[in-house]
Amino acid sequence: MDVRPLRASLNPFPANSNEGIRRIDFPLPLRYARIPSMRRVYFDNNATTPLAPEVFEAMRPYLMEDYGNASSIHWFGQRAKAAIEKAREQVARLINARASEIVFTSGGTESDNAAIVGLVEASRAEHKHAVTTAIEHPAVLETMRALEKRGVAVTYVRVRSNGVVDPADIAAAIRPETVLISVMHANNELGTIQPLEEIGRIARERDIYFHTDAVQSTGKIPIDVEKLGVDLLVISAHKLYGPKGVGALYIRRSTTLRPLMHGGHHERDRRPGTENVAGIVGLGTAAEAARMHLPVESERVAALRDRLESGILASVAGVGVNGDRARRVPNTSNLRFDYIEGEGFVIAMDLRGIACSTGAACSSGSLEPSHVLSAIGLKPEQARASIRFSLGRFNTGADVDAALAILPEVVEQLRSVSPHWRKEAAIVQPSAVSKT
Numbered sequence: 001m002d003v004r005p006l007r008a009s010l011n012p013f014p015a016n017s018n019e020g021i022r023r024i025d026f027p028l029p030l031r032y033a034r035i036p037s038m039r040r041v042y043f044d045n046n047a048t049t050p051l052a053p054e055v056f057e058a059m060r061p062y063l064m065e066d067y068g069n070a071s072s073i074h075w076f077g078q079r080a081k082a083a084i085e086k087a088r089e090q091v092a093r094l095i096n097a098r099a100s101e102i103v104f105t106s107g108g109t110e111s112d113n114a115a116i117v118g119l120v121e122a123s124r125a126e127h128k129h130a131v132t133t134a135i136e137h138p139a140v141l142e143t144m145r146a147l148e149k150r151g152v153a154v155t156y157v158r159v160r161s162n163g164v165v166d167p168a169d170i171a172a173a174i175r176p177e178t179v180l181i182s183v184m185h186a187n188n189e190l191g192t193i194q195p196l197e198e199i200g201r202i203a204r205e206r207d208i209y210f211h212t213d214a215v216q217s218t219g220k221i222p223i224d225v226e227k228l229g230v231d232l233l234v235i236s237a238h239k240l241y242g243p244k245g246v247g248a249l250y251i252r253r254s255t256t257l258r259p260l261m262h263g264g265h266h267e268r269d270r271r272p273g274t275e276n277v278a279g280i281v282g283l284g285t286a287a288e289a290a291r292m293h294l295p296v297e298s299e300r301v302a303a304l305r306d307r308l309e310s311g312i313l314a315s316v317a318g319v320g321v322n323g324d325r326a327r328r329v330p331n332t333s334n335l336r337f338d339y340i341e342g343e344g345f346v347i348a349m350d351l352r353g354i355a356c357s358t359g360a361a362c363s364s365g366s367l368e369p370s371h372v373l374s375a376i377g378l379k380p381e382q383a384r385a386s387i388r389f390s391l392g393r394f395n396t397g398a399d400v401d402a403a404l405a406i407l408p409e410v411v412e413q414l415r416s417v418s419p420h421w422r423k424e425a426a427i428v429q430p431s432a433v434s435k436t
């Protein structure tokens with residue numbers, strides 16, 4: 001079996017393992033004593049992506065021999081500093097920004113917090129208001145809620161049933177005291193792309209700062225901060241084949257933020273703390289690779305995603321697509337399987353080697369249905385029956401074939417124990433229900 005080196009390192013059950021059978025210490029209910037080796041397929045790239053080999057290679061020296069502190073004036077320090085500045089150029093180039101407009105952080109969550117809190121706190125207005133949408137990531141939603149507790153008014157604009165916000169609704173939410181509009185670029189659960197250009201125009205006309213969380217669009221679709229008209233844009237390395245725990249914040253020149261943290265003069269006084277040099281080099285390399293691969297990769301991944309989606313729709317009854325099918329990033333498919341319980345589906349697929357998800361990784365385990373799926377009008381049972389497949393650079397046609405070979409049987413098994421499905425099947429197709 002063809003197991004590429006990258007896969008082999010990811011795969012807890014390598015096909016060429018002479019153990020063949022492994023024990024794995026997952027918490028209950030995922031703990032199962034003995035699992036035969038099997039092909040493993042990763043369709044959860046919106047949760048995180050594997051590190052690309054070229055990213056790992058670029059990072060390695062900065063974890064070993066080039067270990068200097070970028071603030072030191074000696075040779076070691078200057079090597080680290082030069083590597084950071086190269087990465088800054090690489091990230092800037094990916095989004096058509098200037099290197100001086102890029103600040104490195106610990107990831108998407110910190111960048112969102114720094115942008116939103118930093119902007120609102122820098123405003124001297126007596127009354128402050130922010131506009132955002134109901135489908136933002138918790139890194140934005142919870143930051144807004146924290147600001148509400150400090151007296152900032154926030155409007156959470158609804159989205160349409162296709163998972164896309166109407167720019168007219170954003171415009172209607174603006175008040176004289178609005179200091180910030182925050183709308184994500186691509187939604188992490190549905191993949192839907194928001195109309196940032198139109199919203200950017202509205203923000204400019206009204207002279208309001210515009211922030212976007214571009215964690216799920218960076219590297220998947222082209223980004224040009226000038227075209228989008230954004231003042232603040234957030235990137236996370238681990239969603240584009242870079243390492244975890246590092247991200248970037250684009251801050252348009254002449255935008256003033258109050259820093260979240262206090263400390264040294266790093267990042268031109270915009271973010272204190274000794275720089276994560278290897279992580280930043282990883283992000284820069286990942287950004288460069290994304291820029292080079294994007295045109296070809298986005299088409300290739302979209303073709304795989306579409307084949308997976310149409311294959312499922314053709315082979316399984318009672319499946320619907322959540323979110324706009326045309327206006328979405330190329331790698332994401334969010335499907336609703338009638339009379340399926342999402343967590344059960346994810347576990348059953350995992351037992352057969354396919355990793356997918358019920359939605360955002362950060363809210364898995366929560367009993368509440370996804371706020372994104374609720375916002376597009378799904379009933380709680382429909383939201384709980386929804387599954388996100390998110391493909392990536394290391395997926396192949398064979399992965400799609402493997403999933404399509406397994407999935408109908410998994411759905412059938414799960415539905416066979418659902419009394420609601422049995423009732424439905426009896427109405428539609430009496431012979432489909434066993435009499436025993």
Ligand code: PLP
Nearest residue numbers: 107108109137139188215216236
């Ligand atoms: N924003 C979006 C849309 C995300 O999908 C995520 C991660 O899932 C984040 C922000 C948080 O990024 P990080 O994991 O780097 O903190």
